[in-house]
Structures are given as structure tokens and as C-alpha cells.
Amino acid sequence: MSQATQAAALHDCRKVFAETLIALAREDERIVAVCNDSVGSSNLAGFKAEFPDRMVNVGIAEQDLVGVGAGLANGGMIPFVSAAAPFLTGRALEQVKADVAYSQARVILCGQSPGFAYGELGPTHHSIEDLSWLRAVADLPVVVPADPIQTAQAVRWAAANPGPSYLRIPRTPVPEVTPPGSPFQPGRVLQLTDGNDVTVIATGTMVSRALQAAESLRSEGIGARVLNIAFVEPLDTAAVLAAAAETKGIVVAEEATITGGLGAAVATLTAQERPVRLRLLGVPRSFAPTGSTAFLLEHFGLTPGHIAAAARDIIAHASR
């Protein structure tokens, strides 16, 4: 790990989420925030203070939350429907499917505190299934920003997009990993490092860890190509297939279950189009033990060390 990475400031992306939403709301009076008693946990107090009429709090009622969002969209508003990711995507999954995605309602679903952000609160509050559930729903972009820069880009992209979307807003503190001026486009990865030995595909909170892994691999003479996938859906199939063709294998890292998430997407694509050696890092099909976010990420092998080890394992198998 370099001095620069060690010194990097860590950010809670909810802050820039709220700041960007307020900035957009100043420009466009159609923007409303909808929440489920989650003004605090969605960091929407500032929005509420500036736009009290445009802050709709339906109370603890997630099915209503998402349906009301779809109705506001029908009436010409642009609703950012924000709630803790496990409840937004779990409790209201059928509303997400029918009222939002199938109805093509211009609703921006904002899943707060995803993955293991709620640490010790336990599996009821972990949102590790959301990527799998929402990948299975048609016509719904699934967007996982990796840092504050991408969070702001994601909010702006979603506000301008004429259809629905799901934004998974990180709460686990992350450093900035996105070079200034980087594009943010559906179906396009952001390649963060060059390398033709092995590829590391990461999303969200795992991107900074993938970069740290790539740095240690580079010191060993292994060139790792790091792809930051913010759009889990639609997937950048060309970049994934190029990585499969040009490197010895792919490590995928996500703060989510490996049953159906980004790793599964990469596996499905490459198995059919360009078989390649894969290592999928994520949560196996199990409920987490008690522990902090940091403990759980370590417990499930979602650290720079584990990512680097998986990359070395691919190289070792390829050279046999």
C-alpha cells in the first residue's frame, strides 16, 4: 500500500448523495425525495430543511413508499425514493418490479447503507441480496458507485435518465478512486489500471480494495487490470470479454452474495462467450455472524489481501 493510499481521506457517500440531490432540486422543481421515516439515515435533513414540501415521508411503510414514488412519477415529478437498502429492495421487491420497472416509471430507487454497512445489527439489516434480486428484474439499471465522485455522477445520471434506476449508495467509508473527468455511462466500465496478467473486476466499496490489491501485485511483477463496474446492469460485456481474452483470469469482488450478483453476471457471460478462470469474492450463501462491518468484510475475504491472493491463484493455475 502506498503512502498516498494510506493517507487518502475516507468518505461516507451519503453526504455527497444528499448534497447532489439538493443541488439538483434547486435546478429542477420536479425533484422530490420520498422516504420511510428515514430522513436521518438517508441524510435528507438538509433537503427537508430547504424543500419541506418536496420531502414526502410515508412513514414505516415500504410498499407504500415505492408505490407512492411510482405515482409521483406518473404525475410528472422525479422522485428519489430513499430507504435502507434491505427494506427498500426486500420488503418492496414486488413494487419495484411491477410499479417501477415493468411500468417504466421514472423512479430513482436509492438503497442506503447496503452490504454490511449495518454490521452488528445483523443479517436482517444487511443488504447483500439486493444486487441479485434487482439483476433479475428486467429494464432496471442497477448502479453501484464506488466513491463520492461516482455517487454524484450516479445521482445526476439517474435524474436525467428518462426511466427507472436503482442506486446503491455506499455508507462504508471509501477513498476517492475515480480520476477527475472520468465518464459515467450505462454499460461502460471504468478501467482504473492497465495490466495484461490478470483482471480484477470490482464494484462499490470493493473498488478501492481492488486498487490496493493491484498495487501489491504490481510490486511482485504481476500486472492487474482493475475494472470498476458501476453499472452492474446493463453490464459492459465488451470490457468483460476483452478481459477474458487478454488476461489469464478474472477476480470479481463485491460486497454482496455471490448467488446472482456481479460475479454471477461475469460468470454467466464468460461461460457462454469466452470461458476464463474466475475467482468470485463475495458472501457465500450464508447469514453473517455477529460483527462490525470491518470484521465481516475480513471474515468473508473481502480485503485487498484476499483479492491479491485470488489473483495469484489464477496466475499459478494458468502457469501449470
Added chain:
Amino acid sequence: MLTANQNEAQLFRDVRARLARLSPSDAAPVLSEIAQRVRRDDLQMVYRAGLGHLGGDFSVIDILVTLYAAVLNVDPAHPLAAERDRLVLSKGHTAGALYATLAHCGFFARGELQTFAAPHSALNGHPNRTKVPGVETNTGPLGHGFPVAVGIALSARLQGSPRRTFVVLGDGELQEGSNWEAAMTAAHHGLSSLFAVVDRNGLQQGARTEETTQLEPLAAKWVSFGWEVREVDGHDHAQLLDTFRRPGTTRPVCVIAHTVKGKGVSFMEDRAEWHHKVPSAEQVDVALQELSA
């Protein structure tokens, strides 16, 4: 997306304009005639497709026809006009009733009804807003339309618009908890432009509502949730029109429309089995005679 025929859209505008000048009792015979034609078309659609929900269709058709033909500010040639009134059919399984009503109101050609449930038809077993003009949100799973209607009414409030929102609910559907979340939200915001119309036919798919999970005292439930409640005969077009024309005051309005499942066909009326039974050719003939009397 299906589109309106300009001539039929103009005919609908003329009918609407004429009905707007009539008292509820004078408008009722016109609405009744339209409703019987809608029932006949729906019956033939379901027979042709070999599937559908005639029982619930026939209990809700008088409500839908009254709303589309005489209450809603809608223009079939501009189905997405920003200031239109909205109708959400939450009991989406009665799509046949909705399609036949929309076709009779000029939203798309009546001939399109023949494609109901055929491969690639716009007229799916449950309504799809991206394919059928006049449909506001995709329904089918129960308990979805009401929260969406609350959001629509909230959008009108935020925009200072006088447009009205109607949501039509099945009575059995009220067993879904999401409805009561929506009822609380609407009352909390005092959404007096919102009408929830309950098609109270007393039957759900397999049995009477009161034998399944009882809804009564239903009116008291709505009152306790902060709603104004009006009870009407859901097949009396004059009563329906009168109550729909009277705006809400400070609270959202629940219209409990007492209806008969399978209304209009003697052997279907108030029988649970006609929830989704398909008639034989002979039964279609008898039903058409009764619906033409």
C-alpha cells in the same frame, strides 16, 4: 402502444360533452346502454381468448363506464396529457372490463379487443401502461394500485393542479396490507382530490370475503383511517355519477360501491365460480340475450 382513431375519439368527446350537461338521473340511461355494450364485448373477448375474469369484470363495469364516460377529464387522442384526471384499476385482473371500456371510449379501436390475450397482443391478461393508452400503472398483483394513486394525488397537490385521481379496488384486495399503508398516507396529507372506489361484490376468488378474512365493518374501517365514506349501489349509474361529481372537502373519499359479481347475467350473478370461469358457446348465447334485453 395502441392509439386512438381520431373519429372515435371525437365521438367520445361528443358523448362526454352531452353527458356533462345532463343530471345524474338523465345521464344514467346513456351510461347503462354503454355499460351493456361493454359487457357484451367483454363476454366475447373472454370467450374467444378462453380466459379472463368475467365475474369481477361485470361487477366493476358500471363504475368504470361512469368514470370514463362522464367523470374523468381525459382525451383519448391525448392519453398522456399532463393535466388529465387519472384512473388506476388496482384490481388488474379485470383488465377485460377496462379494455372494453377504453375501446368504447375511443382510446383504441374496438377491433383490437379481438386480440385479447393472443401472442404479442397489447391486451395482456393484466394491463400494461406502456402498451395500452388510458392505463396509468401496471397492475395485477393486488394491493399495488392504491399507493400509486396516492403518489399521483400527491403530485397534483405539489403542482397546485385541480386534477382528480380515482383508484378502483376489489374488496378482497383490501386484505393486502399495502392498501392500509396507502390509506394512512392519503388521510395524513388530506388528499381530498383522491377517490378510492371499492367494488364491494362480497366475493373473492374462492369464497365470500366474510368467510375468508372478514372486512366488515368496512365503512367504519375507512372512517377510522380518516376518510369520508359514501356508500352507493354500484350498478346505479345515477348514484355513481352523483357521488363522483361531488368533490371531496378536506379528506380523501372512499366510495363503497355495493355490487354483484357477474352482474347482468343470471347464471353468473353472485357465484364465486364465475371469478375466472369461461362460458361455453351456449352460455355465451344466453348471456348475450340477457345483456341485450
